[in-house]
Amino acid sequence: MRHISAHDIEAIALGASVYGTGGGGDPYVGKLIARNLMQRHGDVALIDIDALADDALVVSVALVGAPAVAIEKFPSTQQMVNALGAMEKFLNRRATAVMCAEAGGINSTIPFAVASQTGLPLLDADLMGRAFPEIQMTLATLHGIAATPMALSDDKGNSVVMQTTTNLYTERFARSLANDMGGGACVALYPMTGAQARVATIPGSLSMLQRAGDVLLRARRDNDDPVARLIELIGGKPLFTGKVTDVQRVTAGGWTRGTASLSAFDDALGARCQVRFQNEFLLAEIDERAVATTPDLIALLDVETGEPVTTELLRYGLRVTLVVFPCDPQWRTPEGIALAGPRYFGYDADYLPMSLEERR
Amino acid sequence: MRHISAHDIEAIALGASVYGTGGGGDPYVGKLIARNLMQRHGDVALIDIDALADDALVVSVALVGAPAVAIEKFPSTQQMVNALGAMEKFLNRRATAVMCAEAGGINSTIPFAVASQTGLPLLDADLMGRAFPEIQMTLATLHGIAATPMALSDDKGNSVVMQTTTNLYTERFARSLANDMGGGACVALYPMTGAQARVATIPGSLSMLQRAGDVLLRARRDNDDPVARLIELIGGKPLFTGKVTDVQRVTAGGWTRGTASLSAFDDALGARCQVRFQNEFLLAEIDERAVATTPDLIALLDVETGEPVTTELLRYGLRVTLVVFPCDPQWRTPEGIALAGPRYFGYDADYLPMSLEERR
Numbered sequence: 001m002r003h004i005s006a007h008d009i010e011a012i013a014l015g016a017s018v019y020g021t022g023g024g025g026d027p028y029v030g031k032l033i034a035r036n037l038m039q040r041h042g043d044v045a046l047i048d049i050d051a052l053a054d055d056a057l058v059v060s061v062a063l064v065g066a067p068a069v070a071i072e073k074f075p076s077t078q079q080m081v082n083a084l085g086a087m088e089k090f091l092n093r094r095a096t097a098v099m100c101a102e103a104g105g106i107n108s109t110i111p112f113a114v115a116s117q118t119g120l121p122l123l124d125a126d127l128m129g130r131a132f133p134e135i136q137m138t139l140a141t142l143h144g145i146a147a148t149p150m151a152l153s154d155d156k157g158n159s160v161v162m163q164t165t166t167n168l169y170t171e172r173f174a175r176s177l178a179n180d181m182g183g184g185a186c187v188a189l190y191p192m193t194g195a196q197a198r199v200a201t202i203p204g205s206l207s208m209l210q211r212a213g214d215v216l217l218r219a220r221r222d223n224d225d226p227v228a229r230l231i232e233l234i235g236g237k238p239l240f241t242g243k244v245t246d247v248q249r250v251t252a253g254g255w256t257r258g259t260a261s262l263s264a265f266d267d268a269l270g271a272r273c274q275v276r277f278q279n280e281f282l283l284a285e286i287d288e289r290a291v292a293t294t295p296d297l298i299a300l301l302d303v304e305t306g307e308p309v310t311t312e313l314l315r316y317g318l319r320v321t322l323v324v325f326p327c328d329p330q331w332r333t334p335e336g337i338a339l340a341g342p343r344y345f346g347y348d349a350d351y352l353p354m355s356l357e358e359r360r
Numbered sequence: 361m362r363h364i365s366a367h368d369i370e371a372i373a374l375g376a377s378v379y380g381t382g383g384g385g386d387p388y389v390g391k392l393i394a395r396n397l398m399q400r401h402g403d404v405a406l407i408d409i410d411a412l413a414d415d416a417l418v419v420s421v422a423l424v425g426a427p428a429v430a431i432e433k434f435p436s437t438q439q440m441v442n443a444l445g446a447m448e449k450f451l452n453r454r455a456t457a458v459m460c461a462e463a464g465g466i467n468s469t470i471p472f473a474v475a476s477q478t479g480l481p482l483l484d485a486d487l488m489g490r491a492f493p494e495i496q497m498t499l500a501t502l503h504g505i506a507a508t509p510m511a512l513s514d515d516k517g518n519s520v521v522m523q524t525t526t527n528l529y530t531e532r533f534a535r536s537l538a539n540d541m542g543g544g545a546c547v548a549l550y551p552m553t554g555a556q557a558r559v560a561t562i563p564g565s566l567s568m569l570q571r572a573g574d575v576l577l578r579a580r581r582d583n584d585d586p587v588a589r590l591i592e593l594i595g596g597k598p599l600f601t602g603k604v605t606d607v608q609r610v611t612a613g614g615w616t617r618g619t620a621s622l623s624a625f626d627d628a629l630g631a632r633c634q635v636r637f638q639n640e641f642l643l644a645e646i647d648e649r650a651v652a653t654t655p656d657l658i659a660l661l662d663v664e665t666g667e668p669v670t671t672e673l674l675r676y677g678l679r680v681t682l683v684v685f686p687c688d689p690q691w692r693t694p695e696g697i698a699l700a701g702p703r704y705f706g707y708d709a710d711y712l713p714m715s716l717e718e719r720r
Contacts (some may be wrong), residue, residue: 159522162518169516173537176537
């Protein structure tokens with residue numbers, strides 16, 4: 001166990017932006033919320049997964065909805081605590097610890113705010129090892145663990161608790177409700193025992209976010225190359241460097257969907273790159289050939305600062321490097337690829353695993 | 361208290377079709393479900409509102425969704441009992457009695473099935489004194505009573521419990537969920553005490569449905585005029601008699617919406633009538649002038665049999681009499697008209713109360 005202070009949130013949010021792979025919401029918002037609450041309510045105890053009793057109750061807390069909504073509509077503290085409270089009331093039991101549903105984006109910092117506010121410890125783990133746009137896309141689903149009972153709460157004081165027979169129904173109902181709740185909702189979901197958490201989560205993932213953020217911050221401070229240092233740390237592979245020349249983006253159905261087009265700086269090469277997204281970057285193509293696909297992690301990093309670019313902040317003229325990082329091995333199984341591979345999202349492409357030998 | 365047998369359901373369903381004013385679902389389906397269950401599980405005790413203790417717990421049970429869906433997708437018994445069970449679990453208390461949310465349509469017979477299956481008494485009352493398409497359109501709302509906690513259950517075993525700050529949010533969330541649940545859901549809602557039920561319901565309304573059905577059945581048997589006998593009983597006013605010449609109808613967003621056009625038999629008169637609906641008939645116009653509006657009850661009755669025509673069974677060539685019946689006086693207050701008057705539904709017309717002096 002170690003204490004995370006408001007000061008540490010800077011690096012964690014930056015690392016969360018890398019693992020957010022363009023989605024999961026703007027970590028800047030999550031950073032502001034978490035830092036503000038931790039300054040008021042104090043540090044968060046980040047606990048190791050082995051510290052949990054087998055019968056502990058771990059609950060994941062998150063925001064659900066189109067990331068674009070959170071930019072102008074911040075979730076309130078009360079709303080976040082309401083979702084956890086509705087879940088606890090339904091289970092008639094208090095949570096032992098809270099957890100991040102995803103390591104990436106706003107949902108990696110919001111749980112720090114909940115932990116600080118409630119005094120509960122936060123588990124150094126998550127359900128994905130990255131960010132994904134849909135609720136059922138977790139290692140928990142691969143291990144047969146239900147996302148429900150799941151509680152949703154909005155900014156008006158409304159709350160909903162659902163129990164579903166599959167995590168795909170959970171996603172469907174929650175997406176509609178998040179839409180009805182003004183585009184986004186605070187949720188508590190995937191309640192599980194300590195024993196379950198030990199098999200269905202990626203341990204140490206919040207510490208990994210912090211290390212990724214630290215390496216970027218240090219490289220900037222030292223006038224070093226942030227993108228290169230990050231790739232060294234995580235083991236990624238740069239695929240393309242160029243300028244954003246076009247962004248097609250729609251916020252609809254509870255998602256931010258679209259395509260970013262990049263052109264190489266050296267126009268003589270004529271290379272064109274397209275990155276397709278649904279909240280997260282899911283498929284990268286160079287000259288119309290797939291070069292990286294979900295469930296591997298696809299990130300666009302500012303060439304100067306290494307700052308990850310989110311899908312809702314993409315704009316013409318950004319100079320970026322496209323990088324792919326390997327996903328957790330559990331995502332590379334046939335079940336993992338069926339749950340979160342490119343075909344699930346409607347792309348006509350097979351999963352193209354990043355070769356682990358190519359890791360820098 | 362009196363016992364209602366499977367045999368009595370015939371008249372109640374027919375009366376429910378009159379008060380359903382075209383909506384509330386095909387009572388034929390509700391009749392089959394209720395009769396089948398009552399033949400297996402026995403009679404239902406229909407209790408008077410005065411028989412309730414002040415602290416009794418009364419729960420309304422109903423189907424929510426586009427009526428057209430229930431024609432081919434019958435709700436299962438288990439689904440109906442699941443919704444009540446989810447509500448009882450949430451309240452941590454068993455219901456004392458069940459109630460009909462509306463007097464009209466399928467939702468006036470489904471609760472008989474639930475009562476028979478669970479052995480709970482059914483209250484001889486309802487929340488509207490007619491059928492309305494939206495959840496917040498109840499006397500309970502006029503009396504400040506919440507529709508939540510409300511439970512929804514579907515045919516897959518999924519269930520949802522919501523707590524909202526206004527009954528309009530309840531409607532919004534439930535409509536989306538009913539859509540996601542395949543177009544319709546079984547719900548338990550408006551939990552209230554016996555004391556609340558005495559002010560926020562229309563007492564004796566199920567008995568009224570039975571009397572309306574009985575008068576139609578008797579008139580048919582006696583080769584009498586069913587429409588005339590029904591109007592005598594309830595106190596209605598015939599406005600137009602003619603043939604259905606066109607039906608525009610869309611099942612979308614959890615509703616069946618559209619317009620029926622009628623022409624007088626005597627074409628020389630050239631009279632044209634249009635009846636607009638959202639699940640229920642809400643506005644009748646003759647030669648483009650409003651002649652009857654919600655919250656008054658607008659029914660289309662077969663000229664021969666007095667059989668009410670539902671909005672989803674409307675078709676070219678039906679010969680019908682358009683009849684208006686006065687609504688409960690509570691609906692005629694400014695608050696009642698704001699909640700369920702024509703302008704709420706987007707029609708550019710003021711409420712045109714049927715004069716009570718015109719009652720036949």
